[in-house]
Amino acid sequence: MTAVVRVGVGCFVRDAKHAGAILIGERKGSHGAGKLALPGGHLELGESWETCAAREVKEETNLDLDNFRFVHVTVIVTLLLEYLHFTLVTI
Secondary structure: OOOOOHHHHHHEEEOOOOOOOOOOOOOOOOOOOOEEOOOOEEOOOOOHHHHHHHHHHHHOOOOOOOOOOEEEEEEEEOOOOEEEEEEEEEE
16 A cells, blocks of 8 residues: 555634634534534645645635635644644634
């Protein structure tokens, strides 16, 4: 079996009209169905962090975002699969 590293991008989406709040949604259809999660997904080959974040947020929420700030990188190892998890915050 060939090892594949998938890079996940999660986004804290904030709005000045709702100070202190972040956007979360209920997962459907994939791992964690029924659980609350940030909008996000996997980075496509050659895609930038910002492009991935904008695409995933658009796919999951229909919001158009264009202001990003890098926050955190974490390596998560689960069930022998390695994930690099990158989080962007929109302001």
